[in-house]
Amino acid sequence: MSRLDGIFAGLRAEGRTGLVTFTTAGDPDLERSAEVLRVLDRAGADVLEVGVPFSDPLADGPVIQRASERALAAGGTLATALDLVAGVRASVGAGIVLFTYANPVLRMGLTTFMARAADAGVDGVLVLDLPIEEADALRSAAAGAGIDPIFLLSPTTTEARIRRAAALGRGFLYGISRLGVTGARDTVAAGATEHAGRIRAVTDLPIALGFGISRPEHVAAVGRWADAAVVGSALVDVIARNASGDLAGEVERYVRWLRGAVPVRTRE
Amino acid sequence: MTTPVFGRRDPDGRGYFGEYGGRFVPETLVEPVEQLERAYREARADERFGAELAVLLARYVGRPTPISEAARLQTSLASDAGGGGAARLWLKREDLAHTGAHKINNALGQALLAVRMGKRRVVAETGAGQHGVATATACALLGLECVVYMGADDMARQALNVYRMRLLGATVTSVAAGSRTLKDAINEAMRDWVTNVGRTYYLLGSVLGPHPYPLMVREFQSVIGREARAQYRELAGRPPDAVVACVGGGSNALGIFDGFVDDPAVRLIGVEAGGEALVAGRHAARFATGAAGVLQGTRSYILQDAAGNIELTHSISAGLDYAAVGPEHAWLRDLGRAEYTSVSDAEAIEAFGALARSEGILPALESAHAVAYACRLARELGGDGSILINLSGRGDKDVETLRDRGEG
Numbered sequence: 313m314s315r316l317d318g319i320f321a322g323l324r325a326e327g328r329t330g331l332v333t334f335t336t337a338g339d340p341d342l343e344r345s346a347e348v349l350r351v352l353d354r355a356g357a358d359v360l361e362v363g364v365p366f367s368d369p370l371a372d373g374p375v376i377q378r379a380s381e382r383a384l385a386a387g388g389t390l391a392t393a394l395d396l397v398a399g400v401r402a403s404v405g406a407g408i409v410l411f412t413y414a415n416p417v418l419r420m421g422l423t424t425f426m427a428r429a430a431d432a433g434v435d436g437v438l439v440l441d442l443p444i445e446e447a448d449a450l451r452s453a454a455a456g457a458g459i460d461p462i463f464l465l466s467p468t469t470t471e472a473r474i475r476r477a478a479a480l481g482r483g484f485l486y487g488i489s490r491l492g493v494t495g496a497r498d499t500v501a502a503g504a505t506e507h508a509g510r511i512r513a514v515t516d517l518p519i520a521l522g523f524g525i526s527r528p529e530h531v532a533a534v535g536r537w538a539d540a541a542v543v544g545s546a547l548v549d550v551i552a553r554n555a556s557g558d559l560a561g562e563v564e565r566y567v568r569w570l571r572g573a574v575p576v577r578t579r580e
Numbered sequence: 581m582t583t584p585v586f587g588r589r590d591p592d593g594r595g596y597f598g599e600y601g602g603r604f605v606p607e608t609l610v611e612p613v614e615q616l617e618r619a620y621r622e623a624r625a626d627e628r629f630g631a632e633l634a635v636l637l638a639r640y641v642g643r644p645t646p647i648s649e650a651a652r653l654q655t656s657l658a659s660d661a662g663g664g665g666a667a668r669l670w671l672k673r674e675d676l677a678h679t680g681a682h683k684i685n686n687a688l689g690q691a692l693l694a695v696r697m698g699k700r701r702v703v704a705e706t707g708a709g710q711h712g713v714a715t716a717t718a719c720a721l722l723g724l725e726c727v728v729y730m731g732a733d734d735m736a737r738q739a740l741n742v743y744r745m746r747l748l749g750a751t752v753t754s755v756a757a758g759s760r761t762l763k764d765a766i767n768e769a770m771r772d773w774v775t776n777v778g779r780t781y782y783l784l785g786s787v788l789g790p791h792p793y794p795l796m797v798r799e800f801q802s803v804i805g806r807e808a809r810a811q812y813r814e815l816a817g818r819p820p821d822a823v824v825a826c827v828g829g830g831s832n833a834l835g836i837f838d839g840f841v842d843d844p845a846v847r848l849i850g851v852e853a854g855g856e857a858l859v860a861g862r863h864a865a866r867f868a869t870g871a872a873g874v875l876q877g878t879r880s881y882i883l884q885d886a887a888g889n890i891e892l893t894h895s896i897s898a899g900l901d902y903a904a905v906g907p908e909h910a911w912l913r914d915l916g917r918a919e920y921t922s923v924s925d926a927e928a929i930e931a932f933g934a935l936a937r938s939e940g941i942l943p944a945l946e947s948a949h950a951v952a953y954a955c956r957l958a959r960e961l962g963g964d965g966s967i968l969i970n971l972s973g974r975g976d977k978d979v980e981t982l983r984d985r986g987e988g
Binding site for chain 2: 366367368369370371373374377384389390391413414415416417418419420440441442443445446463464465466467468469470473488
């Protein structure tokens with residue numbers, strides 16, 4: 313059983329909605345990025361998604377694009393993201409999933425990348441522009457290194473492809489609850505229920521649902537349909553606004569606020 | 581009137597030309613690009629679709645475009661070359677197509693496909709503005725809403741084309757992210773497509789992006805090669821020794837190469853932008869210093885740093901100023917079927933002036949790269965040789981750039 317399997321089994325046993333956080337490695341710089349990861353873990357995040365900065369993040373909205381630019385300007389790369397994870401792994405109980413675009417990984421070489429990721433203590437890898445059809449080599453390299461390949465499912469994903477992702481993915485499935493690039497929204501998309509339902513109908517793998525989550529009531533709402541809620545752009549925005557202030561304090565307050573409203577899960 | 585015959589060299593079922601191509605897109609776009617592929621395969625098998633496009637190409641675009649001989653340019657090269665003479669030079673005149681470049685061939689084909697798919701909103705990216713103008717034109721003709729993304733720096737250096745697009749009823753949206761050029765415009769167009777995928781058609785302008793775009797765009801441009809092969813045979817009685825075209829993404833090049841690729845005696849030569857120097861950030865010659873990688877949906881040669889981030893590029897010509905080359909070019913290069921070289925900004929500007937003064941033609945700065953290399957090759961081949969140049973676009977859009985540099 314992988315660490316991610318254990319985390320989601322624990323959430324189900326407790327009847328609690330998990331919280332998955334996304335931050336960009338090296339934003340605003342490597343040292344404070346490490347501090348943010350430790351704070352997120354302490355504030356109750358169950359899985360830390362760590363974004364690898366990339367020059368052309370075409371699936372991301374403006375908030376995460378700017379985080380990527382800040383991280384690149386501070387010298388961030390795939391290699392420094394792996395170093396970042398290695399540096400915090402011993403003091404962090406949460407699962408760690410690397411979020412990346414394909415090119416940095418292919419440039420490093422899939423086998424080298426997976427070996428280094430495993431050494432660093434990475435639990436799962438999601439490559440945003442490597443759909444299932446292009447992911448055979450990634451999956452075998454991940455299996456060799458004991459890392460869970462995570463696949464993303466969108467409202468446009470057909471049922472046949474949901475089945476393939478469920479068969480080939482490990483750890484959890486990442487459902488995005490609306491179309492478009494990453495970014496916070498005032499309300500979670502109305503289609504989220506249906507989307508989670510479509511995934512749940514074909515698999516028992518844990519589901520983390522994201523895209524647009526920024527408030528405790530969003531997290532609570534997601535908990536009715538999925539195992540965990542993902543907060544990304546809203547958290548990255550907190551980091552951007554407090555980079556020159558009490559960064560750790562504000563991040564901790566924000567995540568505790570999000571978590572505070574998480575009730576014991578009641579399934580609809 | 582002949583119905584276009586679609587090309588023969590299909591990629592494999594997953595969209596690969598050899599080890600290049602594929603479909604590296606975010607999950608939300610997987611089903612839309614599969615739908616697009618199905619719609620395109622139906623359309624290309626439908627004679628009525630081909631016939632409708634052929635009518636538009638003839639009566640609206642003004643095809644076939646002619647082939648002109650550049651005799652005075654040849655004479656001036658021959659006198660420079662001393663005793664050996666210079667090869668005969670012929671120009672395939674895509675600059676004479678409606679809107680002033682080959683881009684209209686693809687824009688009309690894809691806009692017809694958008695109509696066929698029931699999509700009433702079209703998004704596109706543009707670098708030099710020629711693809712944006714062609715798309716705005718096709719959308720005006722077919723009554724489609726048109727949004728064009730353009731890098732902020734490109735908007736400044738191609739202000740006239742921005743105004744043309746707006747006159748044609750398109751919305752031009754400035755992209756201030758990243759390098760503020762074509763690459764960033766494509767990112768933004770793809771973000772729009774991901775967000776509005778149900779009613780929106782993404783009209784990509786070159787042989788780039790996820791499958792089926794590299795195949796589809798090449799096939800819509802292959803009309804250039806079909807015409808050129810027949811016209812050239814009539815003019816010269818034999819195929820040219822070499823066909824030369826500039827390569828940004830590489831659609832005009834694949835379009836003309838398509839007419840000659842099955843004839844191994846004809847050299848196919850692609851000319852990339854050598855910029856100021858073959859040093860990171862100062863050129864766009866992907867085959868000179870790039871390596872295989874994935875950018876914007878396709879695996880091909882790209883300019884990237886050691887960490888896999890995309891390098892900045894530079895070219896005097898906005899249409900060649902891009903970090904990736906079309907995957908089929910990478911494949912043709914591996915096969916040894918096509919050769920690739922580069923020409924500097926300065927050489928392109930010199931060729932622009934030479935063609936203007938000796939032939940009365942202002943070439944697009946993109947096309948001037950092909951002219952520059954052809955001039956070099958003409959001296960090498962000598963008086964018995966013959967070269968066909970794809971003059972992919974007209975240079976009116978570049979007059980301001982040249983004036984700012986004090987040329988002329």
